[in-house]
Amino acid sequence: MSTRDFWHLQDWNDLASVRARLAGGESPTARYGSFEETPLHLAAAAGAAEAVTAMLAHTREVDIPDERGRTPLWWAVEHLQGQTVRVLLEAGADAWRPCVGAWTPGRLALTTGLAPLVAGTPGVVPLTAAQRAAQTRADRLINVFSAEKIHTEGLGVTFTDVLGEDEVIRRLGADPAKCPVFQQDSEMDQRGLFDAGGNYAVGVTGTALGCIVSQPFSNELDDDELARRLAPATTYSLFFNPKGGTSGTLFRDGTEVRHEEVGSLTPFADDPPEHWLYRFWQRPSITLPYDANLLAYACAMGGITKATARDCWALSCGPRRIVRCR
Template identity: 70%
Template sequence: MDTKSWHLQDWDDPAGIEARLAGGESATAPWGSEHSWTTPLHLAAERGNAGAVAVMLTHTRQVDVPDSRGLTPLWHAVAALRGESVRLLLDAGADPWRPCVDGWTPGRLALTTELAPLLAGTPGAEPLTAVARAEQARADRLIAVFSAEPIRTEGLHVTFADVVDEDEAIRRIGADPAACPVLRQDPDTDQRSLFDAVGLYAVGVTGTAYGCIVSQPFSLELDQDELSRRLSPATAYSLNFNPKGGVSGTLYRDGDLIRHEEIGPGTPSPGAPPEHWLYRFWQQPGASFSHDANLLAYACAMGGIRKAGPRDGWALSSGPRRIARCR
């Protein structure tokens, strides 16, 4: 089967899929490279309408066929919050409690979403503990803070630190708080001009109830190691959205490097920290939060700021409260 001839629009064309499958093509044949492949059923479950999934299920009994990462079609449907496709796959015999990555199952993920009623009563279901529900609720509230704002992340460098006094953060960075007036946060303001007016090594500083957000929207003139060293003693998590692609994060405590990681949407790798699951790295962006909102929330929490209010997102959408020049 030449599955390369499948196109994105096919996942919304049940009649076309029926014709192809009736002609001998397979809904579960591997598609991709030797080391990274999926199947049409996986893609339909993630991207298509329920009609496409329904047609494919009439042509295969391999409802739990894994892709190259060990993920089933049900996993992909859950990750995209495709409720009707989830129901169809369950009706066809898909196992929601089949471990896919580090013991995580599609059902376990679904219990943290609006799909929970579809999975809660299935054989093998284990309800979330009160602790797990509370942890997820805290993470989701933080994701909502950043999802509510139109944040441009391309090229953004941002550090979240548990320095609870804005003036103190400015002093640690190497500037005089008296020389850093409070700015009017406005989404229509040209942030580049604000930073350019201060000069080289300018960073934005915005205090929150639990820490500070230090941002460099356009260039990384003060590198993450130096910024973290200056903020010390503190816990700080620096997030770098490389405009050429990829997102990296670095965790520091008291100026010491604790962890450097490449992060982003998609199934967490085996052995990933539990916070990658908590902050929904597995969930498709756009399903219930805006793009990159969960990455910002994760970095915020890892930097020691575990609570944030609606206005805290303004630091990245409407500009910082203050701009300091690091000497």
């Protein structure tokens, strides 16, 4: 973003500043920034309802799109800003206008507490029973990971549908009898626990539908190698790079099916529907603590579609078993 764009995008959520700038001839729909966002987009996302009202008196472009086709209403919905959603709808914003592929602001809002604001708007497309059920399942899994304090920076975690800790340990090339069960405790020195396991040590914790293989402080065991050892299986490996960005890889029977960056931007139209289901679109991410939606997504993609708070202890309190894979 240029210096000019930076300064033009400042203070558009402050009512006094907005009034002064509008009186000076500045446009609420001038495009700036890498996404060609407008001051109206920014004020909508910030929840500055009075500023949005003031801007709408100076423009009829209530549904002006940014570079990706997203309207101010979309920005307000993805930031869960109910006040600005209401103001924009009252000004004639179209909740059912496709913004990213076929995805509309109204479709997103129906899965949140904003649903009553769009439920009666013209052109409403209610969720089907199947869509409601799928969202409920996803949100339950997100809630499971939200309940535990999980430190994700530098975390490598693989979810797999292989049943039984002993079976996973054998596939990793170790003897289950030599991998005792540890007391899971958030106060335990997990780094010391893994260091004691030596190079390529991973944690293994069983769940009712599979296992969680964790590497909290490194990603020494390559995802490809881990998937190869666990095959035949479905696995999804997630790595929270401490240098920035989160990547995920889906494997089936040791073969890579999908490698992706997850959670950094609103999904694109051709992204998998699960990206929308697990709320990659929702901003700010602080509404979903501990990267809970990314962990829930990875868990489901790895074949574990149900989990409990106790299962999450694998990441918050440490694994049940430590396995040295070499």
